[in-house]
Amino acid sequence: MQFERAVSVEHVQKNYGKFRAVDDLTFEVHGGEIFAMLGPNGSGKTTTIRMILDILKPDTGQIRVLGGPLTEATKMRIGYLPEERGLYRNVPVLDVMIYLGRLKGLSGDEARQRSLALLQQLELDEFSRKKVSELSKGMQQKVQFAVTVLHQPDLIIIDEPFSGLDPVNTLVIKRLLTDLRSRGCAIIMSTHQMQQVEEMADRLLMISNGQQKLYGSVQDIREQFALHAIIVEGQGDWGKLPGVVSVEPAANGNGHGADRALLRLDDQTAPGDVLAAIAASGDMHVRRFEEAVPGLNDIFIQVAEGAH
Template identity: 60%
Template sequence: MQHIISVQNVIKNYGTHRAVDDVSFDVRAGEIFAMLGPNGAGKSSTIRMILDIIRPDSGTIQVMGSKINEKTKDIIGYLPEERGLYKDVKVIDVMVYIGTLKGLSNAEARKRSMALLEQLELAENANQKVKELSKGMQQKIQFAVTILHEPQIIIIDEPFSGLDPVNTRMIKDILLQLREKGTVIIMSTHQMHQVEEMADRLMMINRGRRVLYGEVSDIRRQYAEHAVVIEGEGNWEALPGVSGIRKDQNSRDGILLYLEQGTTPDDIMGEIARSTQHRIDRFQLALPSLTDVFIASAGESIEEAERQHQEQKEVTHV
């Protein structure tokens, strides 16, 4: 299968801090590839190295089979985590201007801009200044600018930041449509639940190192034994006393149990079956969320990883 982007053994240091530590992965033609991990994990640094904004200290990166150059940059649409538009300029004028910078004629840039504004339900805002729009509207304009020149590769960093559920769904639908047309999409986010239904493959990264990599469906199946769903009767509030359960919660399908490392579903089944307080009507493996997979593989929650990253930054700047 054709590799559109290849990253091999890349390392990036900022002073004494290693932000990216021997990371390797590839992105294939026609897929949505997700880079997942907490804030400070090294995702944005990796993206900036792919785009040649910063250089790796070691390792190799290729885009379309060679080192990135001005020609390959023209086929990439990039939505950075740090948003920025010309605030005192009309929306349509900003979009047309950026479209011309990407090689479109003025007329074509205007035509595509209006079509995108219509699709994003912002056509009536075309002649407003950017600063007059809400944060969510500005975010949608930034997204529109990213895909305006119909790039072959789209790289988006925290694409759903600042969006409500309705607009998040809208952006997701557009991305899925672009994937169907053959566009390669790389998404970087710490909001793992947002990409579960979209990504074909993923890389999870924590503290600069790759912790998981592969097909989303395969990874979730691999970690399926870390959660079970049960239905039945009894005093389910007594479940925290059953050994081997990390936590439990109600779900639409019954009681969802998250298992500790080293505990198998058979262990839990046996212990609950021996209990005089419970009767089990259904007991099955539950496909874990990507957040659960991250905890199982990294040994800590996303929040804990982000907290430790922030503490490290504060120590570094003392």
């Protein structure tokens, strides 16, 4: 079953005493998308997630999950991986998974079979009888992830899914998440790893001091922060080109540097005009040409600092 609106949060507010943790927040999460929730520490992400899960009650506003207010039955269709997480330590991995699977409404047999299949997929099948305490931190993390998706939920809420994982395991989890998305699952992901958001997320919400700062598709937001500039790599006298206001060295990027330049354009000139001028000039050699769109990391810092 796919939900156009898996989660809808409308004008939600939450205070702790005099401290306003969440301030008039409104957003939606759709089925079949990975929705990134970003924000500095203490910005209200965890509070928002807990209100979606009905662990906390909002002071005002309305939250609907999978088509209605959260009930015990809807809870069975949600998978939650909290940031503060752990497992029973002196219990075999498989037993913990079966127990938590049964609490999510699976029968004992179903829970066992799905656990074994997931452990195999995560290359942990040989550890199923080992106690949780005997596993490495990364392995425990993978088991926790397996528990989250064991009951094939329609909505997954996952806090810092990649912390403590090596690149190989990060890739394994990413594949599982994108796989779940293609099956129509709605995924809310809270993380500080902007690289992962750029690669995986369809839309994002950035909050700071409990307020919405950015909300929309990752693509749109990056373009919204576009600098009206281009980055070129190659040789040429860039300053001669029509519409170029200034030439600055652009030494960031992926190890390129020496012949990389940022060209700021005037308001009348589009990047395409510059590319045409370079092609027409004949004496310029261009290896790479791109619109200067800042990474989410830069946008995050810019927004977060602007908020202070």
